[in-house]
Amino acid sequence: MAEVAGVTVDTGHWIGGERVGSAAAFTDLSPIDEQPLAEVARGGPVEVDAAVAAASRAFPAWARTSREDRARALHAIADGVDEHVEELARVETADNGALIRSHRRGVMPRVAHNFRFFADWLLRLGHDDFETRGHRNHVDWDPAGVCALITPWNAPLMLATWKVAPALAAGNTVVLKPAEWSPLTASLLAGIAAEAGLPDGVLNVVQGTGAEAGAALVAHPDVRRISFTGSVPTARSISAAAAPNLTPLSLELGGKSPLLVFADADLDLAVDLAVEQYDNAGQVCLAATRLLVDASIAEEFTERFLDRAGRLVQGDPREEGTDIGPQIHRRHFERVDGFVRRALGDGARALLGGGPNTDLGGLYYRPTLVAEAPEGSEILTEEVFGPVLTLQTFETEEQAVAMANGTRFGLAATLATGDPERAARVTGRLAAGTVWVNCFFVRDLRAPFGGSRQSGVGREGGDWSFDFYCDVKNTVMAPWEK
Template identity: 80%
Template sequence: MSEHITVGGVAVDTRHWIGGRRVASAATFTDVSPIDGAVLGEISRGGPAEVDAAVTAARAAFPGWAATSRAERAAVLNAVADGVEARLEELALVETLDNGALLRSHRRGVMPRVAHNFRFFAGWLLDLGREDFDTRGHTNHVTWDPAGPCALITPWNAPLMLATWKTAPALAAGNTVVLKPAEWSPLTASLLCDIAAAAGLPPGVLNVVQGYGAEAGTALVEHPGIRRISFTGSVPTARRIATTAAPNLTPLSLELGGKSPLLIFADADLDLAVDLAIEQYDNAGQVCLAATRLLVESTIEEEFTRRFLERAAALVQGDPRDEDTGIGPNIHPRQVEKIDGFVRRAVAAGARVLTGGGPNADLGGLYYRPTLLTGVAQDAEIVQEEVFGPVLTLQTFDTEDEAVDLANDTRFGLAATLATGSRERAERVSARLVAGTVWVNCFFVRDLQAPFGGSRESGVGREGGDWSFDFYCDIKNTVSAPNGWAPKGWNGHG
């Protein structure tokens, strides 16, 4: 196996990063670009041995990293952000080739956000804390103590952004990390290791083990040396992780799937509502937050649908490296098969295809046409289950109560979006929606100081701002008695 591959002119190491050095495995897995099916390289495939070595390295590095001052940790994280910015073009191109998302999005939004993840949590760390408070003359002093080695398991749809959304606060808190990136998009995690080492992150503080969930992932979450587990992915995988981690009572943060609604009321700006709906095709529909259920007030259904279909027809599908492309490929043949299965079963059950409905025969491979289905029942699979592809459903409602009931009638609760011209309605409806995030007349506006996570089966816990440090730390309260500092027998005179 070659230790390096060249992806878009960028050299990428195919080995794990453990204890500050590259480590190869005898077994490998093949990484393929979803753009054209080209093989990008053979990647080291880790298992229990590599995971144990990584956790051992993280445990050995933990005392030294935890003992560094907040200012020292913040300086290293800012240096990592500098490194990301210096290699932004390389990171953007490698990730586009690896997971098929739009190159312009990686350049303008995703990779700048990666750098911001490190800068934000470095800055937040410096201001973390609260005033001491009094209890009957006793002083309460709250501290955030590093918890220990953290297992971070990240998905393939936004690989580096979501990896650093977890890694940055974990490191800022004084923890060490073992990161397992998704096997369908592992390459930018390898580049991050090079950047972090160049920024001065000590050996063993960040470790990356590549491989499959059943092998590397399971070994990682069941390891007794892990003190925190943060996972973004599917509900079935989260259940397995929770079961595996239970014997060690390892605290979990789980950001899971969604089946989010977009509620469009008759008093909404209809052009804005169509913009919001079309935006749900972002990243070929591979966004956990996507509002894939369009709930439209019946009096505007016809006009909304006409405008939506015009906009959908204008979307350019093709190579994500092209500036004009609006929707690229899906990540993997298994994902396309899953998406198409949902659509075919929905049509067999009576759904009508208003646009799309299958793979793009002109492009072949992994390009699935942006799809809109109507005539679907509320209890239909296509309404209740996460597709994770460019597939939307359209349902209508007549009253505000009906809209809220439809919106809340799934087992998920990750996000919700609503379009309305009434501030009062927005306040009423938002208060009743079951969701971790509600967007009103906007979508995907995320601030790192805000809590992020899901309700119901969309997740456990919240991360962002103080919530990230609450999870990645052991929070301690030290209570001191009043006037308790004089040595025994001391009379107060010099």
């Protein structure tokens, strides 16, 4: 047990409806001050085997549970989340350093929405029967089995429930492995689900490192689906581990997304969109970190951007007035700083920030804008995942599209333009799973979500989630004799 931000958090695993300890533990640090929050049970193959076995035992009954009863169970979990928004917000802010105001107003209510959406979508899921030479075709979505869900640290509970909710709605059982840098709200979710009456073994949580718990989970022969959000190198390792079992994968990976600002754009809107990319201290996979600006307006855009970004308040994320908090962990902080130092060493120039916030110390990195980076350099092509944006200019639409597509990633893209014909033309040529035009981060769970190129494999959301978490079956019936 640990007391975190005034909330009691059980730091054991949740397996088969019980709290389970481990012989080993790991220390969970708060990014706010790098002080210990909790000693967390450190799972490995033994705990993974137990969790998969519990999920396997629970699967037949849960799979046979009617859609209506599964939907009611998910709504009950959502009710529990709504009742505990404040506690969840405080714990998650302490654990991953994101803004308390965002957790209270947006993130935790969205967690509840994730469960409600997939509960309701389940009840409308279906496909009209169709005939083939007098034979009737009928499509079913059969639960697949035990799902291994591995989630990142940057939005721990929201991203976990993007996976947990559809997997449970589909009739599967789950083993959730949260990131070791932010594991605490997954433990709270297990308690909320139990209070809501979710049967034992349907949701299990195993904490630990990727090398120990994660590796054992994705290689387990009794796992029928793997959904992972994280880095490309880890995805490669997961794919290799899953290959002998032919376990289907859904992978949402990194990004190096562009924000294209054309000369006909609303400049105030474009600047607002650009500054918004510092959200969550830049620790957002979808962030449009490459600002590609028409050369004819670049000077005015930059001047307005620097004025607007310079007014951001960096500090303690527990304060309502803070705009930017810390990086998640010392190791990640040093990685972000390394990208910037190497870029500056290669001749780039920092127009804003460019290093740690020494006034605050710790893990606080100044919002940074890098210009004049050499073409093809890593700061322009590799994911930094911190509050670091780059500025480049283009002369033509053709050049803008080429620059936008000039990385191995293809997760998202954002456009600012006043010309709807240009918007249609450019979006059709961009390599991206999601494109926003004159907006950012509008996310509807009915829409497909995922990445192109090395930003991922597969799509989730709406029917796409059920297509992944189910074995889709077509039954063909000959006409019955009268």
